Amino acid sequence: MIDEPLLARLAALKTAPIPDLKAQWRDLFESEPPPYNRTFLESRLAYRIQELAYGGLAATTIARLENMAEDFDTTKGRRKREQARPIAGTRLVREWKGVEHCVTVREDGFEYQGRPYQSLSAVARAITGTRWNGHLFFGLKNYRTKA
Numbered sequence: 001m002i003d004e005p006l007l008a009r010l011a012a013l014k015t016a017p018i019p020d021l022k023a024q025w026r027d028l029f030e031s032e033p034p035p036y037n038r039t040f041l042e043s044r045l046a047y048r049i050q051e052l053a054y055g056g057l058a059a060t061t062i063a064r065l066e067n068m069a070e071d072f073d074t075t076k077g078r079r080k081r082e083q084a085r086p087i088a089g090t091r092l093v094r095e096w097k098g099v100e101h102c103v104t105v106r107e108d109g110f111e112y113q114g115r116p117y118q119s120l121s122a123v124a125r126a127i128t129g130t131r132w133n134g135h136l137f138f139g140l141k142n143y144r145t146k147a
Helices: 006-012 018-029 038-054 059-070 120-128
Strands: 091-096 099-106 109-112 115-117
Touching (some): 006 038, 018 038, 099 120, 109 120
Antiparallel strands (some): 091 099, 099 109
8 A cells, every 4th residue: 555644545546547546446355346437436445445454343243234134124125024934724714705725834835726936926826817915915914014
């Protein structure tokens, strides 16, 4: 690293040409820079420079963030529900068009009419022939609540 004062080094990021930013990225992260815009490169480089100068996050903060990440569904940006599905062995019963349908919750999915299904929505689709939210169809989720 260069022995420049930290603030001058951070300020220089704003006027540095992109090839210089990418070269700094290679030095600081020991990897190829991502194909993102200048603003992203500047902000990540500034963070890394300060991280190296002052130290990174505390171990307790990292542990807390990791615990929070486990409770977060990154595919949809929502918190996972504590009980995403009923306990294995539970039988769900739903009447549809005068016919009673029973589904058994298994450890690895659901069973309906002796066939395995990965989701309640797939079972609801088999029963109705249309796309349904399985939790709504079987009354496990109220459509009026936000969850």
